[in-house]
Amino acid sequence: MSGINQVSSDDAGWRFAQCFGDKGEVEDITEADIILPDENTKTDWVRPARQWESARLTSEEPPRPASGPVIIIIIASNLVADQPTNEAHTLQGITDTNHLLGTACVEFDHTGDYLATGDKGGRVVLFERNENKKGCEYKFYTEFQSHEPEFDYLKSLEIEEKINKIRWCKRQNAAHFLLSTNDKTIKLWKVFEKSLKVVAENNSSAQAGPNPPSPPPASALPSSGLPSSPSAAASSSGGTDVNGTPYLRLPRMTYHDTIVAAVPRKVYANAHAYHINSVSVNSDGETYMSADDLRINLWNLNISDQSFNILDIKPANMEELTEVITAAEFHPVSCNLFCYSSSKGTVKLADMREQALCDKHAKLYEEEEDPSNKSFFSEIISSVSDVKFSKDGRYLLSRDYLTLRIWDVNMDNKPVQTINVHDHLRSKLCDLYENDCIFDKFECTFSGDGKNVLSGSYNNYFHIYDTDATQDIVLQADKSAFKAKKIGGKNSKGAAGAGGAGGAGGKGGKNGKPIVDTENIDYNKKILHASWHPREDTIAIAATNNLFLFSKPGQSSSSTPSSGGTTTSGGAP
Numbered sequence: 038m039s040g041i042n043q044v045s046s047d048d049a050g051w052r053f054a055q056c057f058g059d060k061g062e063v064e065d066i067t068e069a070d071i072i073l074p075d076e077n078t079k080t081d082w083v084r085p086a087r088q089w090e091s092a093r094l095t096s097e098e099p100p101r102p103a104s105g106p107v108i109i110i111i112i113a114s115n116l117v118a119d120q121p122t123n124e125a126h127t128l129q130g131i132t133d134t135n136h137l138l139g140t141a142c143v144e145f146d147h148t149g150d151y152l153a154t155g156d157k158g159g160r161v162v163l164f165e166r167n168e169n170k171k172g173c174e175y176k177f178y179t180e181f182q183s184h185e186p187e188f189d190y191l192k193s194l195e196i197e198e199k200i201n202k203i204r205w206c207k208r209q210n211a212a213h214f215l216l217s218t219n220d221k222t223i224k225l226w227k228v229f230e231k232s233l234k235v236v237a238e239n240n241s242s243a244q245a246g247p248n249p250p251s252p253p254p255a256s257a258l259p260s261s262g263l264p265s266s267p268s269a270a271a272s273s274s275g276g277t278d279v280n281g282t283p284y285l286r287l288p289r290m291t292y293h294d295t296i297v298a299a300v301p302r303k304v305y306a307n308a309h310a311y312h313i314n315s316v317s318v319n320s321d322g323e324t325y326m327s328a329d330d331l332r333i334n335l336w337n338l339n340i341s342d343q344s345f346n347i348l349d350i351k352p353a354n355m356e357e358l359t360e361v362i363t364a365a366e367f368h369p370v371s372c373n374l375f376c377y378s379s380s381k382g383t384v385k386l387a388d389m390r391e392q393a394l395c396d397k398h399a400k401l402y403e404e405e406e407d408p409s410n411k412s413f414f415s416e417i418i419s420s421v422s423d424v425k426f427s428k429d430g431r432y433l434l435s436r437d438y439l440t441l442r443i444w445d446v447n448m449d450n451k452p453v454q455t456i457n458v459h460d461h462l463r464s465k466l467c468d469l470y471e472n473d474c475i476f477d478k479f480e481c482t483f484s485g486d487g488k489n490v491l492s493g494s495y496n497n498y499f500h501i502y503d504t505d506a507t508q509d510i511v512l513q514a515d516k517s518a519f520k521a522k523k524i525g526g527k528n529s530k531g532a533a534g535a536g537g538a539g540g541a542g543g544k545g546g547k548n549g550k551p552i553v554d555t556e557n558i559d560y561n562k563k564i565l566h567a568s569w570h571p572r573e574d575t576i577a578i579a580a581t582n583n584l585f586l587f588s589k590p591g592q593s594s595s596s597t598p599s600s601g602g603t604t605t606s607g608g609a610p
Contacts, residue, residue, distance in 0.1 A: 320371070
């Protein structure tokens, strides 16, 4: 992959579009007061927030009135609002501690009109495309608690509520169906719009009030052609019949509001002894598979108490264990094919038509490591963290710690392209091992047309490569991006060019490659999860407590690239 040319986001046409989540840091809050209505004096009782904070740190009981609710007013200097969204979620990073736990996965649906995120607190948040706005813009749709923390008393093991994967099922009616999973349990959720109706009028309400509702006029009553009864005449003229008996009204329901409800339709539990790392929905729309470290199970979406084991690599003696499954994915077109990756750096393609237990693969995709690069860390960095099919199923994309590889499904002897994402980190592997960053699992994804690939890096940078590996577009998912958008200025940090590759700034070097300052990389800021819109050049990036959206206006993924050889000019390999 020699001669790759890095292009700035401005030259490439990519622009920051939106940001959801934690836009305010603790240091951004300049002043805050606690206001408590005092029931004794009927006055507002105001104390500075710092007084309450100092009392909390010293474990003292802060002064407060006898009763009444607590109101917190925050005055912040550096909170920057994004495109119009739900205000409760704009400040959610400050007010909701669960959101501070971070986004753990992000996924577009098959149309791209909806976007789902899962966090470490077990919540799923859905966003809907705002059709009233030009360009790419999403708005809050709904959220629900998908998983709760559990405890396995048999193994004395705590099961986290963190959402590992979210996968959309194909939509068949007005409702949405999606799968979400933590380490042990998979759930099928139905998300739908529900109309709320309330009782607007009944017999008791008609008699209780001093001014009961008047009956409808005679002209509005249905004409049946029959003579009206005395009681009907009495009811239309008053509230009682001729004998003075109160007239009984049938309750009448009226529309009140429409809410978005989420209900679990199926719970697929107790099928995995090890942590679930992947969920993939089959193209037949009826089945899906789930993979843990040693096994892959096949499920029917309508059956929650039974699954079929289609792959088992667990040895008879666990001391002989040499590899684990790291990711698995169904073929997007052929429902009998699936691929899975391992910690040995291999990707295998299996065909379920050959046998019930697919312990013999159909194809093996593996690239031998250069002997000159072998080291103590070779086995760790060769572990494949993610594998994805292109939309047409012709190509495979695999990601390990240092590289991206694009494979032709029909050619397993070598990859079509090998892209060195973290080649500048080879000299820092010892430090990365000590701080456990060498075990970070970066995801990867194809664009909708299969002509570009995306994967993350450190310092909240992520890279977009064309499949010819001739261009590397580097962008940064950082708060500076929407701050620059707010003031309308050009952002040199959020729109990183050649000086921002690999997660560290630097000046351009030979062949347009940057000179990366590996000493100033923030390894706590990393882009692990990303999703590409299936029909447009729009990408969703999960960066710790934030969800960033970037788009390329004026060109969708399905459009024909211009002949000028711009960002997505690289054809399929």
